[in-house]
Amino acid sequence: MILTYKTYVLEYKHPFGVSSNTRSSTTSVFIKLEYEGKMGYGEACLPAYLGETVEGTIAFFEKAKPVLIKHKFPFSATQIVEEIDKLSNANNPAKAAINIALHDLLGKLAGKPFYEVMGFSRSEPMATSYTIGIDHENVIEQKINEAAEFSILKIKAGTKDDKALINLIRKYTDKPLYVDVNQGWKNKEEVLDMLFWLKEKNVILIEQPMSTNMLNEMAWVTERSPIPTIADESVKRLKDLDQIKNCFSGINIKLMKSSGLTEALEMINYAKKNNLKILLGCMAESSCATSAMAQLMKFADYIDLDAPQLLKNDPFKGIEYKNGNVYLNDLAGIGVEPIDTLF
Template sequence: MRHVFTVASFSRTTTPIMLTELSYDGLTGYGEASMPPYLGESQATVTTFLEKVDLSRFTSPFETAAILTYIDALDDKNTAAKAAIDIALHDLLGKLMQQPFYKIWGLDPQHIPPTSYTIGIDTEEMIRKKVSEAEQFKILKVKLGLDTDKMIIDTIRSVTDVPLCADVNQGWKNKEEALAMAHWLQVRNVVFLEQPMPKEMIDENAWLTERSPIPTIADEACQRLQDVPQLKGVYSGINIKLMKCTGMREAKQMAELGRSLGMKVMLGCMTETSCAISAAAQLAPLADWADLDGALLIANDLYRGMTVENGYCKITDAYGIGIDLIH
């Protein structure tokens, strides 16, 4: 990490990842599992999962549905490990078809929203430093959930008036106080609340969503496709992350289902290299909001891929997920 990363429940300076490769017909697809400790996965668990995988039973990578159904059935969890294979498979397929994946899916990169840049919980001095590093961004994502919430917002507002989105990471525990904060934040140009209260507080989150002057977005409460229908009415929208939902295939299904239910769609990330970030960016035209800054928060990226120019995600016409390995 370029800076210590602090949210309502923890701080860390590193994130373990596992990189994968799938090869076929002389081409190689790249994938990634990013594993923040709270997800319950590690390099050891991903290694154990990958050792179970036997793709020799398939004759072609174009058996996409069968391959990913098989991968998902190997274990109930290990979603980041599954995402590593899914991403590599999509990268390989795009290279075989000689197309970037957004084109294969018929998506328009001109519809990609500006990406937010994350400001973690920190001191006033460090918050000002982080904001100064994010001058090009059109929207900032602010981590809240402790007793420093108002200090953080006031500090940011002392140096910039760009729109903010507030990620509480389940940090608030009282619905009336959460509603009061929602009104306080709206006045300060905060455009939505991400996971304001613990995901188990279903009735309280629904109560807040009904009354909040700004939308609420499910993050920890939104893991996979089957979660989406039961979130309607509890939150205004969903945050989709490849590491939680097993990769690109299911992420696209979640975005389309959320849209069909009248929900807002946010496309998020973990701290990841440009591999997983560029994979997510192929889906970004489906999103109302993008939070694809993960590769910008790390100091040792291994790939060239999606870039951010003047606050906007820029993807190329490179085949697959659009990355090059930095040798």
């Protein structure tokens, strides 16, 4: 297998605000794995809070090239993934890109979609949330109007006055909400009071309300919470789940954290065995990585796979959005094709 890569700046339709920062773009490094005329595609999306760099990601790809080039079809995806993972203790987005591209390539070599190669049925269409970042009132109103076809909205909280933010949202829509605090709240009693208030405002779940180093407080909140509490920043990979399983109601699995589809499936199995709810999420990925994650929708309680809808220069074609639902296509692999100018 021959690996090539290209850096690409994904630009948002609107500046994207969360509790800690606002950004207008995110860089991804896309890869192509080529074997006997077939191409598999992957993506390493690099939002700043992950602590990964373009330079470090490319260096990892260079390190992975000798591992990949020695394998011949039919190759063992499990063996390759294990070898790639041992190259570094970090670089999860880079590992995810290779994992995604590998499964895309395997599907294309077999002429089958990813889910069929893996031995499970195709996911039915599923409603995704549409994210409304922190912004000024007139822009929030515009974003809500742009999300008219979506039945669920995701609100980025952690502001100075989150009740005012939610009341502002309720001025324009009564749709169910996911609220993502991105570690923005500090006091467990105040958090619990807020969750009871949010439930009355038709909030379905809360993501990462408190800091990653406040697990005892989160366990206390979760035991009393009227709505599911979902771990995001507190969990990256499978090894993290034992520590947090009694602190949250569920987990947000993202390919850029989990190092790809292989471990995402392992995390799903763990969650089901331990009665944890499953939210499949994304960072700021294009249709490449988002389409890969969408292959696993059938296992999810909730999905937040709207990232391509927030971009104005998505370089891939993949999943389709209809009436706020995510639809898989019939293409082999993860179901994506790049625009002509990407590679």
